Each structure stands twice: as C-alpha cells, then as structure tokens.
Amino acid sequence: MTSPAQPVNQDPQDPPAPPIRLVAVDLDGTLLNDSKDVSDRTIRAFAGLPERGVKVVIASARPPRSVRHIYKLLNLDTWTINYNGALIWDEPRQTPVFHRPLAKGVARRIIDDARFLFAHVQVTCEILDKWYTDRYDPAITTETGRLFKPDVIAPLDTFANAQITKLLLLADPQTISTLEFALAQAHSGPGAPENEDVTVLRTDDNLIQIMDRRVSKATALQIVAHHYGVEMENVLALGDAPNDVAMLQVAGVAVAMDNAHPLVKRVAHWVAPSNNDHGVHAALQKYGLCD
Numbered sequence: 001m002t003s004p005a006q007p008v009n010q011d012p013q014d015p016p017a018p019p020i021r022l023v024a025v026d027l028d029g030t031l032l033n034d035s036k037d038v039s040d041r042t043i044r045a046f047a048g049l050p051e052r053g054v055k056v057v058i059a060s061a062r063p064p065r066s067v068r069h070i071y072k073l074l075n076l077d078t079w080t081i082n083y084n085g086a087l088i089w090d091e092p093r094q095t096p097v098f099h100r101p102l103a104k105g106v107a108r109r110i111i112d113d114a115r116f117l118f119a120h121v122q123v124t125c126e127i128l129d130k131w132y133t134d135r136y137d138p139a140i141t142t143e144t145g146r147l148f149k150p151d152v153i154a155p156l157d158t159f160a161n162a163q164i165t166k167l168l169l170l171a172d173p174q175t176i177s178t179l180e181f182a183l184a185q186a187h188s189g190p191g192a193p194e195n196e197d198v199t200v201l202r203t204d205d206n207l208i209q210i211m212d213r214r215v216s217k218a219t220a221l222q223i224v225a226h227h228y229g230v231e232m233e234n235v236l237a238l239g240d241a242p243n244d245v246a247m248l249q250v251a252g253v254a255v256a257m258d259n260a261h262p263l264v265k266r267v268a269h270w271v272a273p274s275n276n277d278h279g280v281h282a283a284l285q286k287y288g289l290c291d
Contacts, residue, residue: 017269018252020287021234022055024081024221025280026247027062027070028143029240030257033276036143038073042281045290046074054289055228057081059217059237059247061209064089064129066144079227083126083166084243085220086211096128098223100212101163106196108160110167110187110210117182118175124150124168125159132159140170142207166211173205180208188213201243218246238283239264240275255283 025031031038049056056074058067059081067080071091079097080089088098107125114121122140125132130151131144138145152159169179184200187210197213217239225235237244237251240260248254248267256268257279265271270286272279284290 017287018233020054020236020253020289022057022225022228022230022236023049023284023289024057024059024217024224024235024237024247024251026217026239026241026244027058027060027067029259029275030238030244031058031070031275031280038070039278039281041278042284043073045281045284048290049284052289055230057221057224059085059221059239059244061203061243062144063087063126063131064091066147079224081217081220081224084209084211084215085217086165086215087128088220088223089129097227098220099128099163099165100215101127101165102167102198102210102212103196104163105161106187106198107164107167107210108156109196110183110198111156111160111169113183113186114169114179117179118171120171121175121179122170123156123160124170125162125164126166126168127159127162127164140206142168142170142204166209169208169210170206176202176206176208183208183210203241203243216246217244218250221247222250236283236287236289238272238280253287 055078056076057078060067061084064082080091082089086100090097111123122137132152133150134156136150136153180202187196187198188200199211199213201209203209232250233252235251236253237248238255240257242261242263245263245267254268256264256271258271258274272283
C-alpha cells in the first residue's frame with residue numbers, strides 16, 4: 001500500500017501540511033455542483049484514495065437515504081456523518097453508531113409554539129433515517145424532499161414526542177424570518193428552559209433546522225476519526241457553509257470552496273476553486289492525493 005503523499009503545489013511560505021489519512025467532505029456546495037452532480041474527474045480522484053491508505057467520510061446535513069447515491073457513486077465503505085453530526089450511520093450495516101436527538105418533548109413544544117404563531121407552517125421530523133410529518137406539501141420542501149416522499153404522514157401525537165433527530169420547519173421567507181427570531185428567543189441560549197437548549201439554524205429562505213445544541217460535524221468527525229485510528233492532524237476537511245466551520249477548525253487541513261461563506265474561508269488553510277469548478281478535485285491534487 002502506498003503511504004499518503006505530502007502536499008504538492010504548496011506556497012513556499014505555508015508550513016508543510018501533515019500527511020492526509022482521512023478526507024471529510026461536505027456535499028451540497030462542496031462535493032456537489034449546483035446541478036447536484038459529482039464531476040467525473042473528482043470521482044476518479046476518490047477512486048484512487050484507498051490505495052493511498054486514505055479513508056473518505058461524507059459529512060452532511062442530509063439524512064442517510066439522501067447521501068446513499070453519492071456514497072455508492074464513490075464506492076465507499078465508511079461511516080457517514082448525517083444531520084450535521086446528530087447521527088453517525090454505518091451504511092454497510094444500515095445501523096446508527098451514534099445518535100444525539102433533541103431532548104424528549106422539546107420538538108413537540110417547539111412545534112406547538114410555531115403552529116400557534118403560524119398555523120400553516122410545514123413540520124418535518126427526522127427520526128434516524130425516516131421522515132415523519134402531519135402534512136405533505138411537495139411545493140414547500142427540502143433537497144431531500146425532492147428525492148423522497150415522507151415515510152409517515154400522521155397526526156403529530158403519533159410521533160412528535162419521540163426522540164427527534166432533527167426538526168425542520170418550512171414556510172414562506174417572511175414567516176421563517178419571524179419564526180427564527182421567536183424560536184431562538186424561547187428555546188435557544190441562556191433564556192431557554194432547562195434541558196431545552198437547541199440550535200435554531202436558518203439554512204434557506206424557507207427553512208429552519210433545529211437540533212440539540214451539542215450537535216456538530218466537528219464532534220462527529222472526531223468520533224469517526226478515532227474509530228478509524230486517524231489523528232485529527234491527518235484529516236483533510238472540505239466545506240462551504242457555516243455549519244462546516246467547526247469541522248474545518250478541528251481538522252489538520254481545512255479547505256473552503258471559492259463559493260463558501262466568508263466565515264468558512266476565514267478558518268480555511270486554503271481556498272479551492274468553486275463547487276462548479278472541480279474544487280474538491282483541486283484540493284485533493286494540491287495535497288498530493290491525486291495526479
């Protein structure tokens with residue numbers, strides 16, 4: 001087996017990067033272009049990583065079912081980081097290995113508050129790899145919602161008090177703006193009730209995602225790296241959105257896409273070309289992981 005290569009094409013003023021043994025890659029805005037595809041050159045580059053002794057781990061806000069086609073495309077056999085780190089999923093065995101859901105009852109209280117303010121709000125409850133909702137409106141949905149239909153459509157009482165991995169609220173942008181502020185005030189930060197401190201994250205104009213505050217891609221990546229016997233200094237992390245910042249901060253080598261949020265670029269060791277210009281391939285090439 002070939003040992004991991006040292007970085008190439010590096011600025012002479014940059015300190016030498018450690019050898020890479022694990023690549024953690026975000027999907028939307030990073031590995032995937034705006035058409036939600038992976039370029040052929042990037043697929044070929046990933047195919048050569050096993051012979052270099054390098055693991056590849058997908059780290060996404062998506063659930064397992066929504067990354068599965070990419071996982072198969074890259075011919076992976078590793079754990080995946082899903083829901084921004086609320087779930088670590090063993091895809092070959094189809095089983096969770098780590099799960100940090102919202103505290104019991106929290107999701108229901110947030111849903112009740114949201115529906116009290118705006119009765120039309122769409123509710124999605126993700127529980128492990130299943131989608132539960134009491135209303136299905138394909139006109140207001142997520143990227144995963146464009147690929148899959150709900151597993152369960154039923155009254156809230158049948159599922160909203162379960163251990164919810166991630167709660168999503170969807171509506172028009174004006175409604176979401178009001179909800180973001182109201183829910184953050186009531187359920188996030190110092191003013192939140194005991195055991196109800198959550199992250200209220202607006203990720204699109206029409207979408208709020210809510211998870212346990214302890215959830216992060218960084219924590220999940222550390223668990224995964226330890227499982228594979230890889231030190232964090234030997235991890236290359238690639239991302240584009242604010243939810244990738246902590247992951248990039250704990251990795252030995254951090255790469256942002258050119259289309260990334262300014263916060264992501266600020267913590268990156270290098271800014272790659274955009275997700276529409278083979279940025280992930282360029283990063284693998286720069287750090288000596290492909291020709």
